[in-house]
Amino acid sequence: MLAAVIFDFDGVIVDSEPLHYRAFQKVLEPLGLGYGWELYVAEYLGFDDRDAFREAFKSKRRLLSDSELERLIGLKAEAFLEIIGSGVVPYPGVIELIREISGALPLAICSGALRSDIVPILRQFGLEGLFDVIVTADDVTASKPDPACYRLTVEKLADRFPHGGIAPERCLVIEDTPGGIAAARAASLAVIGVTNSYPAGRLTGTLRIVTSLEELSLHDLHLLR
Ligand SMILES: [Mg+2]
Structure with a gap:
Protein backbone atom coordinates (compact mmCIF):
# COMPACT_ATOMS: atom_id res chain seq x y z
CA MET A 1 0.00 0.00 0.00
CA ASP A 15 14.79 22.78 -14.36
CA SER A 16 16.57 24.87 -11.77
CA GLU A 17 20.10 23.46 -12.08
CA PRO A 18 21.04 25.95 -14.86
CA LEU A 19 19.64 28.69 -12.60
CA HIS A 20 21.66 27.46 -9.60
CA TYR A 21 24.71 27.24 -11.87
CA ARG A 22 24.29 30.87 -12.96
CA ALA A 23 23.82 32.00 -9.36
CA PHE A 24 26.96 30.12 -8.23
CA GLN A 25 29.03 31.63 -11.04
CA LYS A 26 27.80 35.11 -10.19
CA VAL A 27 29.30 34.64 -6.72
CA LEU A 28 32.38 32.56 -7.65
CA GLU A 29 33.64 34.33 -10.78
CA PRO A 30 34.66 37.55 -8.99
CA LEU A 31 36.68 35.32 -6.62
CA GLY A 32 38.48 33.63 -9.53
CA LEU A 33 36.69 30.37 -8.72
CA GLY A 34 34.25 30.12 -11.65
CA TYR A 35 33.84 26.89 -13.63
CA GLY A 36 32.00 25.56 -16.67
CA TRP A 37 28.56 23.96 -16.93
CA GLU A 38 30.04 20.54 -17.81
CA LEU A 39 32.07 20.52 -14.60
CA TYR A 40 28.99 21.60 -12.64
CA VAL A 41 27.02 18.64 -14.02
CA ALA A 42 29.90 16.22 -13.45
CA GLU A 43 30.98 17.32 -9.97
CA TYR A 44 28.58 19.71 -8.30
CA LEU A 45 25.03 18.71 -9.21
CA GLY A 46 23.38 17.17 -6.16
CA PHE A 47 25.55 19.02 -3.62
CA ASP A 48 23.83 21.54 -1.41
CA ASP A 49 25.19 25.11 -1.43
CA ARG A 50 27.44 24.47 1.55
CA ASP A 51 29.20 21.48 0.01
CA ALA A 52 29.33 23.10 -3.44
CA PHE A 53 31.16 26.17 -2.09
CA ARG A 54 33.46 23.99 0.01
CA GLU A 55 34.31 21.90 -3.06
CA ALA A 56 34.93 24.98 -5.26
CA PHE A 57 37.43 26.31 -2.71
CA LYS A 58 39.01 22.91 -2.04
CA SER A 59 39.53 22.20 -5.76
CA LYS A 60 41.61 25.41 -6.05
CA ARG A 61 43.36 24.77 -2.71
CA ARG A 62 41.79 27.87 -1.22
CA LEU A 63 40.74 28.17 2.41
CA LEU A 64 37.13 28.97 3.29
CA SER A 65 36.15 30.09 6.77
CA ASP A 66 32.70 29.28 8.19
CA SER A 67 31.78 32.97 8.28
CA GLU A 68 32.84 33.47 4.64
CA LEU A 69 30.89 30.33 3.69
CA GLU A 70 27.74 31.75 5.28
CA ARG A 71 28.25 35.06 3.48
CA LEU A 72 28.66 33.34 0.10
CA ILE A 73 25.54 31.21 0.67
CA GLY A 74 23.62 34.44 1.35
CA LEU A 75 24.97 36.07 -1.83
CA LYS A 76 24.10 33.01 -3.88
CA ALA A 77 20.53 32.96 -2.48
CA GLU A 78 20.16 36.64 -3.48
CA ALA A 79 21.51 35.93 -6.98
CA PHE A 80 19.14 32.97 -7.32
CA LEU A 81 16.08 35.05 -6.33
CA GLU A 82 17.05 37.67 -8.90
CA ILE A 83 17.40 35.00 -11.60
CA ILE A 84 14.05 33.27 -10.85
CA GLY A 85 12.35 36.66 -10.79
CA SER A 86 12.41 36.58 -14.58
CA GLY A 87 10.22 33.44 -14.61
CA VAL A 88 10.75 29.70 -14.18
CA VAL A 89 9.26 26.85 -16.20
MG1 LIG B 1 17.41 16.70 -8.19
Missing part, protein backbone atom coordinates in the same frame (compact mmCIF):
# COMPACT_ATOMS: atom_id res chain seq x y z
CA LEU A 2 1.35 3.38 -1.01
CA ALA A 3 1.25 5.80 1.96
CA ALA A 4 3.08 8.92 0.72
CA VAL A 5 4.93 10.41 -2.23
CA ILE A 6 8.14 12.44 -1.87
CA PHE A 7 9.41 14.69 -4.66
CA ASP A 8 12.94 15.88 -5.08
CA PHE A 9 12.84 19.51 -6.24
CA ASP A 10 15.69 20.53 -8.58
CA GLY A 11 15.58 18.49 -11.77
CA VAL A 12 12.19 16.95 -10.89
CA ILE A 13 9.77 19.85 -10.42
CA VAL A 14 11.77 22.59 -12.08
CA PRO A 90 8.13 23.56 -14.58
CA TYR A 91 8.86 20.18 -16.20
CA PRO A 92 6.00 18.82 -18.33
CA GLY A 93 3.40 16.87 -16.35
CA VAL A 94 4.78 17.62 -12.90
CA ILE A 95 2.17 20.18 -11.83
CA GLU A 96 -0.65 17.89 -12.97
CA LEU A 97 0.86 14.94 -11.07
CA ILE A 98 1.35 16.98 -7.88
CA ARG A 99 -2.24 18.23 -8.06
CA GLU A 100 -3.51 14.68 -8.57
CA ILE A 101 -1.61 13.32 -5.54
CA SER A 102 -2.34 16.32 -3.30
CA GLY A 103 -5.32 15.56 -1.09
CA ALA A 104 -5.28 11.86 -2.09
CA LEU A 105 -2.00 11.02 -0.33
CA PRO A 106 0.48 12.75 1.99
CA LEU A 107 2.91 14.66 -0.17
CA ALA A 108 6.41 15.95 0.57
CA ILE A 109 9.47 17.62 -0.94
CA CYS A 110 12.94 16.48 0.11
CA SER A 111 15.52 18.78 -1.44
CA GLY A 112 19.10 19.88 -1.05
CA ALA A 113 18.07 23.41 -2.07
CA LEU A 114 17.35 26.15 0.45
CA ARG A 115 13.78 26.81 1.56
CA SER A 116 14.25 30.37 0.31
CA ASP A 117 14.95 28.96 -3.19
CA ILE A 118 11.98 26.58 -3.18
CA VAL A 119 9.07 28.53 -1.73
CA PRO A 120 9.07 31.41 -4.28
CA ILE A 121 9.06 28.89 -7.15
CA LEU A 122 6.18 26.87 -5.62
CA ARG A 123 4.33 30.16 -5.29
CA GLN A 124 4.96 30.99 -8.98
CA PHE A 125 3.48 27.60 -9.92
CA GLY A 126 0.47 27.91 -7.58
CA LEU A 127 1.66 24.83 -5.63
CA GLU A 128 2.26 26.55 -2.31
CA GLY A 129 0.40 24.72 0.44
CA LEU A 130 -0.02 21.46 -1.49
CA PHE A 131 2.98 19.84 0.21
CA ASP A 132 2.44 18.53 3.74
CA VAL A 133 6.15 18.42 4.51
CA ILE A 134 9.10 20.26 2.94
CA VAL A 135 12.59 19.24 4.07
CA THR A 136 15.43 21.37 2.71
CA ALA A 137 19.16 21.98 3.15
CA ASP A 138 18.18 24.19 6.09
CA ASP A 139 17.00 21.11 8.04
CA VAL A 140 20.00 18.76 7.79
CA THR A 141 23.79 19.06 8.06
CA ALA A 142 24.79 16.56 5.34
CA SER A 143 23.56 16.71 1.74
CA LYS A 144 22.46 13.82 -0.51
CA PRO A 145 23.73 11.10 -1.02
CA ASP A 146 23.55 11.17 2.79
CA PRO A 147 20.12 9.70 3.69
CA ALA A 148 19.47 12.11 6.61
CA CYS A 149 17.12 14.35 4.60
CA TYR A 150 14.96 11.41 3.46
CA ARG A 151 14.87 9.92 6.97
CA LEU A 152 13.75 13.29 8.32
CA THR A 153 11.09 13.63 5.61
CA VAL A 154 9.58 10.25 6.53
CA GLU A 155 9.69 11.15 10.26
CA LYS A 156 7.94 14.45 9.62
CA LEU A 157 5.30 12.77 7.45
CA ALA A 158 4.69 10.16 10.18
CA ASP A 159 4.33 12.95 12.79
CA ARG A 160 1.93 14.82 10.56
CA PHE A 161 -0.14 11.71 9.70
CA PRO A 162 0.09 9.48 12.81
CA HIS A 163 -2.65 7.17 11.46
CA GLY A 164 -1.43 7.28 7.85
CA GLY A 165 0.64 4.09 8.01
CA ILE A 166 3.72 6.08 6.98
CA ALA A 167 6.80 3.85 6.85
CA PRO A 168 9.83 4.05 4.54
CA GLU A 169 8.81 0.95 2.56
CA ARG A 170 5.38 2.49 1.87
CA CYS A 171 6.71 5.74 0.42
CA LEU A 172 7.73 6.48 -3.16
CA VAL A 173 10.41 9.00 -4.08
CA ILE A 174 10.82 10.75 -7.43
CA GLU A 175 14.47 11.62 -8.13
CA ASP A 176 16.65 12.71 -11.06
CA THR A 177 20.24 12.15 -9.84
CA PRO A 178 22.34 9.13 -8.81
CA GLY A 179 23.15 10.88 -5.51
CA GLY A 180 19.47 11.50 -4.78
CA ILE A 181 18.58 7.90 -5.56
CA ALA A 182 21.41 6.67 -3.31
CA ALA A 183 20.14 8.89 -0.47
CA ALA A 184 16.57 7.61 -0.79
CA ARG A 185 17.64 3.97 -1.07
CA ALA A 186 19.88 4.30 2.00
CA ALA A 187 16.76 5.51 3.86
CA SER A 188 14.93 2.32 2.68
CA LEU A 189 12.73 4.20 0.21
CA ALA A 190 11.71 3.03 -3.26
CA VAL A 191 12.50 5.40 -6.11
CA ILE A 192 11.15 6.33 -9.52
CA GLY A 193 13.85 7.88 -11.69
CA VAL A 194 13.13 10.61 -14.22
CA THR A 195 15.74 11.22 -16.93
CA ASN A 196 15.61 15.02 -16.77
CA SER A 197 19.29 15.36 -15.78
CA TYR A 198 20.95 11.98 -16.37
CA PRO A 199 20.43 9.15 -18.88
CA ALA A 200 18.54 6.04 -17.70
CA GLY A 201 21.80 4.07 -17.40
CA ARG A 202 22.93 6.33 -14.53
CA LEU A 203 19.67 5.96 -12.58
CA THR A 204 20.24 2.44 -11.28
CA GLY A 205 18.43 1.08 -8.24
CA THR A 206 15.05 2.52 -9.22
CA LEU A 207 11.70 0.72 -9.43
CA ARG A 208 10.92 2.41 -12.70
CA ILE A 209 12.47 5.01 -14.97
CA VAL A 210 10.43 7.53 -16.95
CA THR A 211 11.58 10.12 -19.46
CA SER A 212 8.88 12.55 -18.32
CA LEU A 213 6.44 12.76 -15.41
CA GLU A 214 3.74 13.07 -18.08
CA GLU A 215 4.05 9.26 -18.20
CA LEU A 216 2.92 8.88 -14.57
CA SER A 217 -0.48 9.07 -12.88
CA LEU A 218 -1.49 8.47 -9.26
CA HIS A 219 -2.86 5.11 -10.42
CA ASP A 220 0.61 4.11 -11.75
CA LEU A 221 2.19 5.06 -8.40
CA HIS A 222 -0.32 2.86 -6.52
CA LEU A 223 0.59 -0.06 -8.78
CA LEU A 224 4.28 0.31 -7.90
CA ARG A 225 3.82 -0.11 -4.12
Whole structure:
Protein backbone atom coordinates (compact mmCIF):
# COMPACT_ATOMS: atom_id res chain seq x y z
CA MET A 1 0.00 0.00 0.00
CA LEU A 2 1.35 3.38 -1.01
CA ALA A 3 1.25 5.80 1.96
CA ALA A 4 3.08 8.92 0.72
CA VAL A 5 4.93 10.41 -2.23
CA ILE A 6 8.14 12.44 -1.87
CA PHE A 7 9.41 14.69 -4.66
CA ASP A 8 12.94 15.88 -5.08
CA PHE A 9 12.84 19.51 -6.24
CA ASP A 10 15.69 20.53 -8.58
CA GLY A 11 15.58 18.49 -11.77
CA VAL A 12 12.19 16.95 -10.89
CA ILE A 13 9.77 19.85 -10.42
CA VAL A 14 11.77 22.59 -12.08
CA ASP A 15 14.79 22.78 -14.36
CA SER A 16 16.57 24.87 -11.77
CA GLU A 17 20.10 23.46 -12.08
CA PRO A 18 21.04 25.95 -14.86
CA LEU A 19 19.64 28.69 -12.60
CA HIS A 20 21.66 27.46 -9.60
CA TYR A 21 24.71 27.24 -11.87
CA ARG A 22 24.29 30.87 -12.96
CA ALA A 23 23.82 32.00 -9.36
CA PHE A 24 26.96 30.12 -8.23
CA GLN A 25 29.03 31.63 -11.04
CA LYS A 26 27.80 35.11 -10.19
CA VAL A 27 29.30 34.64 -6.72
CA LEU A 28 32.38 32.56 -7.65
CA GLU A 29 33.64 34.33 -10.78
CA PRO A 30 34.66 37.55 -8.99
CA LEU A 31 36.68 35.32 -6.62
CA GLY A 32 38.48 33.63 -9.53
CA LEU A 33 36.69 30.37 -8.72
CA GLY A 34 34.25 30.12 -11.65
CA TYR A 35 33.84 26.89 -13.63
CA GLY A 36 32.00 25.56 -16.67
CA TRP A 37 28.56 23.96 -16.93
CA GLU A 38 30.04 20.54 -17.81
CA LEU A 39 32.07 20.52 -14.60
CA TYR A 40 28.99 21.60 -12.64
CA VAL A 41 27.02 18.64 -14.02
CA ALA A 42 29.90 16.22 -13.45
CA GLU A 43 30.98 17.32 -9.97
CA TYR A 44 28.58 19.71 -8.30
CA LEU A 45 25.03 18.71 -9.21
CA GLY A 46 23.38 17.17 -6.16
CA PHE A 47 25.55 19.02 -3.62
CA ASP A 48 23.83 21.54 -1.41
CA ASP A 49 25.19 25.11 -1.43
CA ARG A 50 27.44 24.47 1.55
CA ASP A 51 29.20 21.48 0.01
CA ALA A 52 29.33 23.10 -3.44
CA PHE A 53 31.16 26.17 -2.09
CA ARG A 54 33.46 23.99 0.01
CA GLU A 55 34.31 21.90 -3.06
CA ALA A 56 34.93 24.98 -5.26
CA PHE A 57 37.43 26.31 -2.71
CA LYS A 58 39.01 22.91 -2.04
CA SER A 59 39.53 22.20 -5.76
CA LYS A 60 41.61 25.41 -6.05
CA ARG A 61 43.36 24.77 -2.71
CA ARG A 62 41.79 27.87 -1.22
CA LEU A 63 40.74 28.17 2.41
CA LEU A 64 37.13 28.97 3.29
CA SER A 65 36.15 30.09 6.77
CA ASP A 66 32.70 29.28 8.19
CA SER A 67 31.78 32.97 8.28
CA GLU A 68 32.84 33.47 4.64
CA LEU A 69 30.89 30.33 3.69
CA GLU A 70 27.74 31.75 5.28
CA ARG A 71 28.25 35.06 3.48
CA LEU A 72 28.66 33.34 0.10
CA ILE A 73 25.54 31.21 0.67
CA GLY A 74 23.62 34.44 1.35
CA LEU A 75 24.97 36.07 -1.83
CA LYS A 76 24.10 33.01 -3.88
CA ALA A 77 20.53 32.96 -2.48
CA GLU A 78 20.16 36.64 -3.48
CA ALA A 79 21.51 35.93 -6.98
CA PHE A 80 19.14 32.97 -7.32
CA LEU A 81 16.08 35.05 -6.33
CA GLU A 82 17.05 37.67 -8.90
CA ILE A 83 17.40 35.00 -11.60
CA ILE A 84 14.05 33.27 -10.85
CA GLY A 85 12.35 36.66 -10.79
CA SER A 86 12.41 36.58 -14.58
CA GLY A 87 10.22 33.44 -14.61
CA VAL A 88 10.75 29.70 -14.18
CA VAL A 89 9.26 26.85 -16.20
CA PRO A 90 8.13 23.56 -14.58
CA TYR A 91 8.86 20.18 -16.20
CA PRO A 92 6.00 18.82 -18.33
CA GLY A 93 3.40 16.87 -16.35
CA VAL A 94 4.78 17.62 -12.90
CA ILE A 95 2.17 20.18 -11.83
CA GLU A 96 -0.65 17.89 -12.97
CA LEU A 97 0.86 14.94 -11.07
CA ILE A 98 1.35 16.98 -7.88
CA ARG A 99 -2.24 18.23 -8.06
CA GLU A 100 -3.51 14.68 -8.57
CA ILE A 101 -1.61 13.32 -5.54
CA SER A 102 -2.34 16.32 -3.30
CA GLY A 103 -5.32 15.56 -1.09
CA ALA A 104 -5.28 11.86 -2.09
CA LEU A 105 -2.00 11.02 -0.33
CA PRO A 106 0.48 12.75 1.99
CA LEU A 107 2.91 14.66 -0.17
CA ALA A 108 6.41 15.95 0.57
CA ILE A 109 9.47 17.62 -0.94
CA CYS A 110 12.94 16.48 0.11
CA SER A 111 15.52 18.78 -1.44
CA GLY A 112 19.10 19.88 -1.05
CA ALA A 113 18.07 23.41 -2.07
CA LEU A 114 17.35 26.15 0.45
CA ARG A 115 13.78 26.81 1.56
CA SER A 116 14.25 30.37 0.31
CA ASP A 117 14.95 28.96 -3.19
CA ILE A 118 11.98 26.58 -3.18
CA VAL A 119 9.07 28.53 -1.73
CA PRO A 120 9.07 31.41 -4.28
CA ILE A 121 9.06 28.89 -7.15
CA LEU A 122 6.18 26.87 -5.62
CA ARG A 123 4.33 30.16 -5.29
CA GLN A 124 4.96 30.99 -8.98
CA PHE A 125 3.48 27.60 -9.92
CA GLY A 126 0.47 27.91 -7.58
CA LEU A 127 1.66 24.83 -5.63
CA GLU A 128 2.26 26.55 -2.31
CA GLY A 129 0.40 24.72 0.44
CA LEU A 130 -0.02 21.46 -1.49
CA PHE A 131 2.98 19.84 0.21
CA ASP A 132 2.44 18.53 3.74
CA VAL A 133 6.15 18.42 4.51
CA ILE A 134 9.10 20.26 2.94
CA VAL A 135 12.59 19.24 4.07
CA THR A 136 15.43 21.37 2.71
CA ALA A 137 19.16 21.98 3.15
CA ASP A 138 18.18 24.19 6.09
CA ASP A 139 17.00 21.11 8.04
CA VAL A 140 20.00 18.76 7.79
CA THR A 141 23.79 19.06 8.06
CA ALA A 142 24.79 16.56 5.34
CA SER A 143 23.56 16.71 1.74
CA LYS A 144 22.46 13.82 -0.51
CA PRO A 145 23.73 11.10 -1.02
CA ASP A 146 23.55 11.17 2.79
CA PRO A 147 20.12 9.70 3.69
CA ALA A 148 19.47 12.11 6.61
CA CYS A 149 17.12 14.35 4.60
CA TYR A 150 14.96 11.41 3.46
CA ARG A 151 14.87 9.92 6.97
CA LEU A 152 13.75 13.29 8.32
CA THR A 153 11.09 13.63 5.61
CA VAL A 154 9.58 10.25 6.53
CA GLU A 155 9.69 11.15 10.26
CA LYS A 156 7.94 14.45 9.62
CA LEU A 157 5.30 12.77 7.45
CA ALA A 158 4.69 10.16 10.18
CA ASP A 159 4.33 12.95 12.79
CA ARG A 160 1.93 14.82 10.56
CA PHE A 161 -0.14 11.71 9.70
CA PRO A 162 0.09 9.48 12.81
CA HIS A 163 -2.65 7.17 11.46
CA GLY A 164 -1.43 7.28 7.85
CA GLY A 165 0.64 4.09 8.01
CA ILE A 166 3.72 6.08 6.98
CA ALA A 167 6.80 3.85 6.85
CA PRO A 168 9.83 4.05 4.54
CA GLU A 169 8.81 0.95 2.56
CA ARG A 170 5.38 2.49 1.87
CA CYS A 171 6.71 5.74 0.42
CA LEU A 172 7.73 6.48 -3.16
CA VAL A 173 10.41 9.00 -4.08
CA ILE A 174 10.82 10.75 -7.43
CA GLU A 175 14.47 11.62 -8.13
CA ASP A 176 16.65 12.71 -11.06
CA THR A 177 20.24 12.15 -9.84
CA PRO A 178 22.34 9.13 -8.81
CA GLY A 179 23.15 10.88 -5.51
CA GLY A 180 19.47 11.50 -4.78
CA ILE A 181 18.58 7.90 -5.56
CA ALA A 182 21.41 6.67 -3.31
CA ALA A 183 20.14 8.89 -0.47
CA ALA A 184 16.57 7.61 -0.79
CA ARG A 185 17.64 3.97 -1.07
CA ALA A 186 19.88 4.30 2.00
CA ALA A 187 16.76 5.51 3.86
CA SER A 188 14.93 2.32 2.68
CA LEU A 189 12.73 4.20 0.21
CA ALA A 190 11.71 3.03 -3.26
CA VAL A 191 12.50 5.40 -6.11
CA ILE A 192 11.15 6.33 -9.52
CA GLY A 193 13.85 7.88 -11.69
CA VAL A 194 13.13 10.61 -14.22
CA THR A 195 15.74 11.22 -16.93
CA ASN A 196 15.61 15.02 -16.77
CA SER A 197 19.29 15.36 -15.78
CA TYR A 198 20.95 11.98 -16.37
CA PRO A 199 20.43 9.15 -18.88
CA ALA A 200 18.54 6.04 -17.70
CA GLY A 201 21.80 4.07 -17.40
CA ARG A 202 22.93 6.33 -14.53
CA LEU A 203 19.67 5.96 -12.58
CA THR A 204 20.24 2.44 -11.28
CA GLY A 205 18.43 1.08 -8.24
CA THR A 206 15.05 2.52 -9.22
CA LEU A 207 11.70 0.72 -9.43
CA ARG A 208 10.92 2.41 -12.70
CA ILE A 209 12.47 5.01 -14.97
CA VAL A 210 10.43 7.53 -16.95
CA THR A 211 11.58 10.12 -19.46
CA SER A 212 8.88 12.55 -18.32
CA LEU A 213 6.44 12.76 -15.41
CA GLU A 214 3.74 13.07 -18.08
CA GLU A 215 4.05 9.26 -18.20
CA LEU A 216 2.92 8.88 -14.57
CA SER A 217 -0.48 9.07 -12.88
CA LEU A 218 -1.49 8.47 -9.26
CA HIS A 219 -2.86 5.11 -10.42
CA ASP A 220 0.61 4.11 -11.75
CA LEU A 221 2.19 5.06 -8.40
CA HIS A 222 -0.32 2.86 -6.52
CA LEU A 223 0.59 -0.06 -8.78
CA LEU A 224 4.28 0.31 -7.90
CA ARG A 225 3.82 -0.11 -4.12
MG1 LIG B 1 17.41 16.70 -8.19
